[in-house]
Amino acid sequence: MKQQILIIGAGFGGLWSALAALRLLDQQQRQDVTVTLLAPQAELHVRPRLYEPDAASTTAPLGELFDAVGVNFVQGTATQIDTQGKRVSYVDATGAEQALAYDRLVLAAGSQVARPSQGGMDRHTFDVDSLASALELEDHLRSLRTLPDSPARNTVVVVGGGFTGIEAATEMPARLRAILGDSAAIRVIIVDPGKRVGIALGSQIAEVVAEASDTLGVQWRTGTLVTAVDANGVVLDNGERIDARTVIWAVGLRASPLTTQIAGERDRFGRLHTDQNLKVIGQDAVYATGDTAFVPCDDMGNHALMSCQHAIALGRSAGNNAVADLLGLKPIPYSQPKYVTCLDLGAWGAVFTEGWERQVVLTKAEAKELKIQINTQWIYPPAPDRASALAAADPLIPVVA
Template structure:
C-alpha cells in the first residue's frame, strides 16, 4: 500500500507543495508514495489580481497539470482534521461526507478576509478577497449604469489603505469610467486610520502612492475609520457621512480556521508556527505552508507575509520537505531573504520596491511593465509538461532573483 501525502488546498502554496513533493519522490526513484490534493476545485484562483475587472477570467485550470505529473486530485472541501487518527474529513462533490487517511499532511488552506463586526458591513459592503466576491462587485458596478446619475452612484469608498485597498482604489476610476463614460465625474475615497497617505507601506513608497492618488483623483480620508455602512454610504468615526452606492472592505485577513484543529501555537492571524523545514512545531506529521504558516524568511527577524511571493517558495519547500520526511533524506531549510513589492497604481502606473524597508526602484510605466509581467506570467502555474513542471518545483529556485 502506498504512503499518502495529502495537501489541503490548491492555491499557490498547495499547488507548489504537490508539485515539489512529486519532484522529490521521482528524484529518489520511488513509486510507493502518492501525493493527493484536496480542494473545492482543480484550479488556481489568481487572487492577487481580484482588484482588476473581469475577475471570472482570473483562474488557471490545474486538472491537466495534476494529471501529467501524477497528482491525485480530490474534489471536496475539508472540514475536520483528526490529528490523532491522521484523518481529514471532507464534503465531496456530491455532498457526501468522506474521510481521507494520510501519512503526512500539508495544510495549505489559505486565508480569507476576516468578517468585520462593523454595523452594515455584512449587508452592504463588497470585497475582492475571493473570486465570487470580486465577481459580485463587478456585477454591482455594471448595474450602477441603470441608476440615475448622482454623486452617490458615482462614488466608491474603499475601507483600508493597505496593499489591497490601494490597488482596488487606484484601479477604480478607470473601471467606473468604462461604465459611465470617459467624461463622468467619479469619486473614489480611501478611508484609512493612518495619518499619512500610504504610510502603512513605508515612507518612500508613500510618495508614489500620493502622486498616483493625486493624478487619478483618488481622495484619502486619514485618521478616521468606517463606523457603519448603510445602503447609501458610510459613517466615519468623526461623524461624517459619505454618500456612496459602493463600499469595498479590504481590512483584516485571517488564516483558515482549519489551523484551529491542530494542537499547536498560532500567531494573531491564526497562522501555525513552523520550524525551518515548515513542519508545524510540536507535530511530527503535519506541515503548514502559504497563508497558514508563520515562517521565518531569514535570521534577522522577518516572517513570510500572506502574499503569493512567499506562498510560492513556501509551497516548494513544504512539498519537498514533507516528501523528504517519508523518504528519509535531508530536507531543504526554507529561506527567502529577498523581499520585493510591486504595487499597481492604476492608470498612473506602478511602483516596484526592494527590501523590507521598500526602497523604490521603478515607478510609473517601468513599474507597470513589471507588474503586468508578474500578474500575467510569473504567478501562473507551469506548463502541463511533466519535466517542465517538476523542474519548476525545485525549492532552490528563487521566486525573485
C-alpha cells in the same frame, strides 16, 4: 498500501507543495507514495489579480498539469482535521461526507478576509478576496449604470489603505468610467487609520502612492476608521458620512479556520507557528504553508507575508520537506531573504521596490510593465509538461532573483 501525502488547498501554496513533493519522489524513484490534493476545484484562482476587471479570466485550470505530473486530485471541501487519527473529513462535489487518510499533511488552505460583524460591515460591503466575491463586485458595478445619476451611485469607498485597498482603488476610476461614462462625476475614496497617505507601506512608497492618487483623483480620509456601513454609504469615527452605493472592504485577513483544528501556537492572523522546514511546531505529521504558516524567511527577524511571493516558495519547501520527512531524507530549510513589492497604481502606472524598507526602484510605465509581467506570467502555474513542471518546483530556486 501506498503512503499518502495529503495537501489541502489548490492555491499557490498547495499547488507548489504538490509539485515539490512529486519532484522529490521522482528523484528518489519512489512509486509507493501518492500525492493527493483536496480542493473545491482543480484550478488556481490568481488572487493577486482580483482587483482587476474581468476576474473570471484570471483563473488558471490545473487539471492537465495534475494529470501530467501525477497529482491525485480529489474534489471537495475539507471540514475536519483529525491529527491523532491522521484523517481529513471533507464534503465532496455531491454533498456527501467523505474522508481521506494521510501519512503527512500539508495545510495550504489559505486565508480569507475578516469583517467585523457590527455596524453593517459584514452585510453592506464587497471585497476582492475570492473569485466569487470579485465577480459579485463586477456585477454590482455594472448594475450602477441602471441607477439615476447621484453622488452615491458615482462614489466608491475603499476601507483600508494597504496593498489590496490601494490596488482596488487606483484601478477603480477607469472601471467606473467604462461603466458610467466619462461625464460621470466619479469619486473614489480610501479610508485608512494611517496618519499619511500610504504610510502603512513605508515612507518612500507612500510618496509615490500620494502622487498617483492625486493624478488619478483618488481621495484619502486618513487618521480615521469606518464605524458603520449601510446600503447607501459609510459613517466615519469623526462623524463624517460619505454617501456611496459601493463599499469595498480591503483590510483584515485571517488564516483558514482549519488552522484552529490543529494544536499549536498561532500569530495574530491565525497562522500556525512552524519550524524552518514548515512542520507545525508540536506536530509529528502536519506541515503548514502559504497563508497558514508563520515562519521566519531570513535571519534578520522578518517573517513570510500572506502573499503569493512567499506562498510559492513556502509551498516548494513544505511539499519537499513533507516527503523528505516521510522517506527519512534531509530536509531543505525554508529561506527567502530577498523581498520585493510591485504595487499596481491603475492608469498612473505602478511602483516597484526592493528590501523590507521598500526602497523605490521603478515607477510609472517601467514598473507597470514589470507588474503586468508578474501578474500574467511569473505567478501562473507551469505548462503541463512533467519534466519542466517538476524542475520548476525545486525549493532552492529563488522566487525573486
